[in-house]
Amino acid sequence: MPQVFHPSANTLSRVVLFSLVVGPAALLGLVYLLVRSPYQTQVRVIREQPVQFSHEHHVNGLGIDCRFCHTSVETASAAGMPATHTCMTCHSQIWADSPLLEPVRASLKNQEPLAWSRVHDLPDFVYFHHGIHVQKGVGCVECHGRMDKMPLAWREKPLTMEWCLDCHRNPEPRLRPKDDVFAMDWEPPADSGLALGGELLQKSHMEVGQLTNCSICHR
């Protein structure tokens, strides 16, 4: 009887079997990668803004504190965006004729707030509060990266639920003394190890076990 299958069919069948298993897995993997890709999470994406405002220039170059512009960050849920008045505190004189700042002057003249496009935006079903994080010693850098090195603002962290939980499960190693929350280049003292975080955790009465309850963030 002649052979029905050519010997090469062996290889073929192996390839088929292999791809039957690996194909769907690869597809799932691809979807997973897509969901986490910068395209989806918008990490490091720069947006069109009305004014080319540079944190690098103002924070690193001039040493202005975050709170000069983001005034409500210590107490409120929203960090607060600077009013046109805040920019004009300095730019009434500095670069007062610069075309780069024309939108700021127009905003003051027409009494129309500047419209910045949001870089960070959680879904509306998530509750977030800056005040609590700042008061308990989570530095801006933990969530926003080195703002002082950004000529234009971008998103440093994916803002996924997994990312929030990662810290809420074990915030200890990521806490710092309250005075250093706004410092961009703070490093834990070399010899402190985990002791510092544990101490801070105790001092501010945190109940870590509860931080992963759904109702903390979905309320």
Added chain:
Amino acid sequence: MYPTSSFLESDTLTMRSNTLSARAWFASDRWSRWLAAGVVLAALSGCQDMYDQHRYEPFESSTFFDDGASSRPLVAGTVPRTDPRNLPDVDDRNLLLTGLKDGQPSRSAPFPVDQTVLERGQGRYRIYCAPCHGELGDGKGIIVQRGFTTPPSYHEDRLREAPLGHFFQVITDGHGVMYSFASRVAPQDRWAIASYIRALQLSQNAKVSDLPPEDQDKIQEASK
């Protein structure tokens, strides 16, 4: 009457004449329904309604108002029922908010000034004032070095003799080319800053005899 959206529908359909075309149609209909279900599911998973709900988040823009903002400026004279600024409970509320006592800038703060108040004042001063007035209050901050009008040093006689209320008023209303900080610094913090400036003035003009005896001794040692 045929229900259109339920899979039970197939029972009704099979009651129609059993011709080939009907059967073929039926078969393809089952596919299209799976397809429709798939499309609906896909659409739901991409549904953004819960992501962007019909309410305003802080600072969200709005097409309703002419200036494009959803948060509205306060009507002049608005009195909050509960003050969001956490004002301290003081006897003289008018003094706390205006800096005036009997119509004149007050010589003292509306609440006792202690170490905590001074530390608060130092922190706020470094955020809001130091960029222009400098850490020491000499008026040589970085923004001045970049071309802003040079403010007077806090250590000149006129300002050393100015009442505390004057500093409160400058922060509240601005002064000449200096803008008001009323929207950025709460009243109790303005008093804390004013008190800190006073402390700065004293420190920059301190005499050896103002120091505690043990420090006086140290200076004596050092200057030998």
